[in-house]
Amino acid sequence: MAISAAIGTPLETCLAQAVDANPALKDTAAVIAAVARSAVEISERIGRGALGGDLAAAGEHNSDGDVQKALDVIAHESVTAALRTAPVAEVASEEAEEVMQLNPDAPLAVAIDPLDGSSNIGVNMAVGLIFGIRPSIKDPANPLASFTTPGSTQIAAGFVTYGPATALILTLGEGTQSYVLDRAEGTFKLTSPAMSVPASTKEFAINASNARHWDAPVKAYIEDCQRGTEGPRDKDYNMRWLASLVADIQRVLTRGGVFLYPGDARKNYARGRLRLLYEVAPVAMLVEQAGGTATDGQTRILDLVATGIHERAPLVCGSTEEVACVATYYAGGKPDAGRSPLFGQRGLMRS
Ligand SMILES: O=P(O)(O)OC[C@H]1O[C@](O)(COP(=O)(O)O)[C@@H](O)[C@@H]1O
Ligand SMILES: [Mg+2]
Ligand SMILES: [Mg+2]
Numbered sequence: 001m002a003i004s005a006a007i008g009t010p011l012e013t014c015l016a017q018a019v020d021a022n023p024a025l026k027d028t029a030a031v032i033a034a035v036a037r038s039a040v041e042i043s044e045r046i047g048r049g050a051l052g053g054d055l056a057a058a059g060e061h062n063s064d065g066d067v068q069k070a071l072d073v074i075a076h077e078s079v080t081a082a083l084r085t086a087p088v089a090e091v092a093s094e095e096a097e098e099v100m101q102l103n104p105d106a107p108l109a110v111a112i113d114p115l116d117g118s119s120n121i122g123v124n125m126a127v128g129l130i131f132g133i134r135p136s137i138k139d140p141a142n143p144l145a146s147f148t149t150p151g152s153t154q155i156a157a158g159f160v161t162y163g164p165a166t167a168l169i170l171t172l173g174e175g176t177q178s179y180v181l182d183r184a185e186g187t188f189k190l191t192s193p194a195m196s197v198p199a200s201t202k203e204f205a206i207n208a209s210n211a212r213h214w215d216a217p218v219k220a221y222i223e224d225c226q227r228g229t230e231g232p233r234d235k236d237y238n239m240r241w242l243a244s245l246v247a248d249i250q251r252v253l254t255r256g257g258v259f260l261y262p263g264d265a266r267k268n269y270a271r272g273r274l275r276l277l278y279e280v281a282p283v284a285m286l287v288e289q290a291g292g293t294a295t296d297g298q299t300r301i302l303d304l305v306a307t308g309i310h311e312r313a314p315l316v317c318g319s320t321e322e323v324a325c326v327a328t329y330y331a332g333g334k335p336d337a338g339r340s341p342l343f344g345q346r347g348l349m350r351s
Contacts, residue, residue: 002175003193011036011168011179011188018172025172027087027107028133028156034086035112035131035158036168038079040186042115042129043166045074047183049124056122063097063310064275065268071121075114075129083110089136092147092277092309099143099309108155109136109146111277111309116159117244126163128246132282133157147309151281151302159246159282169195169250169286176253176290197292198256201319203238205248206260213264217297217329224334232334245274249283249317253290258322262297263314271312276304280313293323297330 005014015029045052055071062068076095080102083091087106090099094113110133117127133156139145158170166181168188176195179188204225211219228236240257242248248259261272274280284294284301294301294317304313316326328334 003172003177003190005190005193007190007193009190011190014177014179014190025155028172031083031086031088031108031110031133032156032158032170034082034088035079035129035160036188038075038082039129039160039162039166039168039188040181041078042071042075043160043162043181043183046071046127046162050122054122062095064094066118068095069115069118069121071127072115072118079112079114079129079131083112089138090146094275094278094310099147107136109134111147111282113275113278116246116279117242120242120244126161126242126244126247128159128161128244130159130246130279130282131157132278132285144309147277148306150305151276151284154281154285154302157282157285159249159286161244161246161250163247163250167191167250169253171286171289173285174289176286178253195253195290197253197287197290197319199291199319200321201256201258202235203240203255203257204260204322205240205242205252205257206262207241207243208239210264210266213266213269214262215264217326217332218260218262218264220334221326221329245279245283249287252292252318253286256319258318258326259315260326261315272314274312274315276301276306276311276313277309280304280315283315284317287317291320292318293320294318295323295327298327 003014019026019029057070059068084102088102088108088110089106090109092099092111113130116130120127132154134154137145156172161167168179170177178192180191182189224231224233225237252259261274263270263272280301287294296314297316316323
């Protein structure tokens with residue numbers, strides 16, 4: 001439901017209001033409160049920086065082959081301990097190979113990236129946590145049943161950004177809200193009851209070091225953005241890349257933009273880098289609920305169905321007009337052929 005509380009209202013009060021309006025959200029609210037408790041703990045830990053030990057110390061490899069840093073493991077243990085106290089049957093975590101069974105009779109399943117933006121650990125840059133909450137499907141024959149449904153079955157989704165401020169971005173399926181942690185009180189408080197992604201933008205986010213590996217539509221789209229007013233897009237673009245999905249998406253949710261992590265030609269990158277269940281699908285729900293669009297380039301993310309819990313998916317999301325523009329490149333076209341270098345307003349053959 002949409003949140004109508006005043007700015008500054010504590011998360012707990014907002015959740016209680018949501019449950020009053022829709023009692024079916026009671027268990028979901030309990031899960032969100034548990035995730036928020038873990039986020040407060042991790043925020044304090046990150047805030048101490050190197051005074052709290054070497055959070056970037058390398059450990060084992062995780063399911064995706066990434067080296068786990070100390071903070072990846074600390075965050076995973078903190079959030080799964082919190083979820084054990086909530087009505088959660090199963091957890092799919094980036095940091096666990098298999099689905100974790102918590103409270104078997106509980107009604108909900110949670111997909112979680114306990115620590116997003118791991119390359120930013122230890123350099124005082126923004127990192128975060130991402131989660132998506134789904135109904136738990138009890139199917140003894142299929143231990144993945146709760147997670148092999150479309151992203152549109154998510155009941156709620158959110159992420160936390162541990163940045164200059166610790167923020168919680170949340171949707172309960174109707175609108176996207178933001179909260180900021182009041183460090184003095186250890187409580188998240190409402191800062192925006194309805195985030196709204198502007199339909200158009202002049203800002204894109206992509207890891208440009210991968211340009212030589214991109215497919216033709218992404219290459220053409222980014223090249224045209226870079227040509228600015230000299231090219232068919234006829235506007236000068238800015239580029240931002242924080243290497244932290246949560247921070248990049250918080251910017252897109254706040255002032256618009258388009259975020260791309262496409263598939264590319266590198267080994268194991270045919271479907272990009274981001275994981276469908278605990279990164280792409282929650283972000284897609286938040287972006288859609290804020291009036292933006294989220295696709296894999298062409299197909300709506302929330303229609304995609306995972307076949308494994310660590311499956312990847314390309315992500316193109318943010319301002320609706322810009323995401324639609326990327327889709328035209330994938331469909332083999334250009335957004336406005338009438339403004340091509342040859343025929344456009346500044347073209348050689350202006351009519
Ligand atoms: O290092 P790259 O290829 O730019 O990838 C950065 C992306 O990888 C991620 O760090 C992946 O998440 P994890 O840190 O949870 O593995 C995203 O937050 C970020 O957008
Ligand atoms: Mg991540
Ligand atoms: Mg992670």
